[in-house]
Amino acid sequence: MPETYNPNNILAKILRDEIPSARVYEDQHAIAFMDVMPQAPGHTLVIPRDPSRDLLDAKPETLSALVQAAQKVAQGVKKAMNADGITLMQFNGAAAGQTIFHLHFHIIPRFEGTPLKSHAGDMADMRELEDIAARIREAVKKL
Structure with a gap:
């Protein structure tokens, strides 16, 4: 039996501004904001406004718009952080490591010789x- 979307998940609450976030991009289809437990400086999440648990239940038009937003944000993250590369991650289902059941992409800037930190643990300083x-935001505006 397929799981249903829970509108009270933390990412849905961020969409509704019930929980503060450091937003970097938004359009009519998606928003992007800083991950509060970053695996590297600049770790950003991109989520659709459309309620989707994961890639497998998202509407094709939701995926199309989300991937376009993720590409734009990834270009901005790479430029702003002067990164050597970008890791893009997306998990589908608990067995695959998904812990928040609202479709989202992780955009993580990568630097030669620097391993990723754990995604659990201490929250980052909000000012940082x-x-x-x-x-x-500035880098994305210039794209």
Whole structure:
């Protein structure tokens, strides 16, 4: 039996501005904001406004718009962070490592010789996240 979308998940609450976030991009289909437990400085999440649990239940038009937003944000993250590369991650189902059941992409800037930090543990300082978000917003605007 397929799971149903829970509108009270943390990402849905961020969409409704019930939980603050350091946003870097938004359009009519998607928003992007800083991950509060970053695996690297500049770790950003991109989520659709459309309620989708994961890639498997999303509407094709939701996926199309989300991938376009993710590409734009990834370009901004790479430029703003002066990264050597970008890791894009997306999980589908608990067995695959998904812990929040609202479709989302992780955009993580990568630097030669620097391993990723764990995604669990301490939350980042919000002032630092806001500073990085401002750099990414500026880079995305220039695309």
